[in-house]
Amino acid sequence: MSEQLEIRDLEVSIGSKKILKGVSLTVNQGEVHALMGPNGSGKTSLAYTLMGHPDYHVDAGSVTWKGENLLKLTPDKRARLRVFLAFQYPSVIPGVTVASFLRNIYNAVHHPQQPSPEEAGKMPRYTGIPLAKFRKLLADKMALLKMDPAFASRYVNEGFSGGEKKRLEMLQMAILDPQMAILDETDSGLDIDALRNVAEGINATLSPEMGVLMITHYQRMLNYVTPQFVHVLLDGRIVMSGGEELSHQLEANGYDWVRQQVGLPEGVTDQAAEPEPVGQHA
């Protein structure tokens, strides 16, 4: 049975600031949706809310996935329901190697365990996938993403270039094999070679069992990964939806064209945008 991520009338704020003002969107397994919009329009806020970031407060609306109210679940439980978020700005985890991080998260998602009460807090998670089997899985996925095996013994995102960080997000996605993947600007900060690299990785990982919500504010990523649906988020609302052709219209006409079409004043949201960090090639 095909599962469905259903977002309805979602309103979200941070502190007293309203960021999402009623977002509705449905993504089925096997579909690729692109969510586009200028900086500051609320794309990352939507992604974080879907994943349960504690700073984002849901004021109204609902999100269901696999028949569950996703908003009630902690981030780790959402991950175990096979929802995945590739971060726009992935976090460093000092002192934890990529290999060990990946094995821990693989076990967390695919072999979750309930420690007995007296073991709680002390339970090592050594009982998941056998080490040799995991190493094989990791080697395969790294080969698929054309990654240097030496990458596995580095510490998670420590000293990584922008491109390396994005590739590690893709490697995590490949290892966790999600059924709903939210990719937040996986194309940002990449030069053209790194972009192609990462896009090939996404394509290699995509499967008919995976629904994808691909967040971007450039059309260029969509040259590699073709969406069936394109949505435009402006000022906390989805103001336009269409097929792949909409991304080309956006590319040609810009967001001010969207604003004119929907009767919003020009260029309001870009004022609040954070500057995009300068990415480096992996």
Add this chain to the structure above:
Amino acid sequence: MTVLAPSIGFGASTIEAISDANDEPAWLRDRRRTWFERAEATPWPSGQEEEWRRTSLDRLPRDVELLLDPPRVRCELDAELAGAGVVFSDLRAAVREHPDLVRRALEEGDTPAVPAPEVGPAGAAPLQPVGSGEWGPGVTEFDSHDKFWALAQAAWTGGTFLYVPADVAVDAALLARSTVERGNVAYFPLTLVLAERGARVTLLDEHRSPDGQPVWFGGIVDIRSGREAWVRYANLQRLGDATWNIGAQRVQVGPGADVTTLNAEVGSSVTKVGLDVRMTGDGGTSRLLGLLAAGEDQHIDINAFQDLSASHVTSDLLYLSALYDRARAAFYGVTKVRSHAKQTSSYQECRNLLLSSEAGAEPIPVLEIETNDILRCGHGATAGAIDPVQLFYAQTRGLPPDEAERMIVRGFFEQVVAQIESEPIKAEVLQALAARIGSADVAEDAA
């Protein structure tokens, strides 16, 4: 104002009793007396000293009896190394079996401020300093633990003696394990490590005591390295939850020598350890590593003195603590670069991860630099909670909060753990820490 000297549960007659019970030679008996007099003449820390501001001794269980008959420290050495002249044994046994060597080692370590015993054994040969005197006594400005150093020199009843002759390499880590088996006692074990010119050695010095009953544990450690010696010393403190651990460690680094000490502080109710590192030989290197995992009402206070009195030396300190519940960690470190020490390099870094809103840390690094001719001298100190962004990131990958926290704490410690070269010692340290931080595998090699 009249200050009453706090009473301790033993006196000069107890010191004599140690010598009687062990049938000790006259020089050792005299040496104990001399040090006991000095201990009595040395005031207790008043709490006004910078090193003692953060730890009060009010509740130190002073009035307990001295542990006269501790179990021997378990030391194992293979026959081949013994044949090469390596001595590794319980200190009392070493006094009997290698009296001259132990005597030399002990007396050479006495600072010039200590009057040498006036009476020696009749007809004894003049003492030759071990290692041709290359480590020397160094300077004596580090005085925060003088009282406790003197008490331990006078009242040690157990300890570990390790001697590695010149150019002898001990490849496998040596393990010394000592356990205090009952409470309501004071115990001052002495660990003495001498690595002669070109010697190589790794030692794990593990200490335990029972939970629940007060113990005054006053272990002191004296490490001396000759020219180009290579020493790795790990102190694994797994003392019981009612033990007061007031210890001192002195490390003398000879010319071109390379010495790393690790203090893994896991147990005790209160720990107050003073580290005295004397970079007295040109081109020497020292690393002072610390891993502190504390919870409940544990209090751990480290003060360090890195004394750079020779040229082209490197001395780096890295202390990391993970603090749970209401635990407190204090760190006060002084790096002193002497005016005549050229082209030195040193760093002090103390980082504290607070895993509860009631935990607290106070890291204070101080630099005293008497010359412009330095390569590098710096410090860093931090104290804070886990970055919520890291926690969220790990959670979105399926790790429950407690598991994510364990992984992050273990990763935080990796900066020190990765520097433990001996795999068996690394495994033991991690196993001991796991009682507090839990176990998480963070450094698995993908190969």
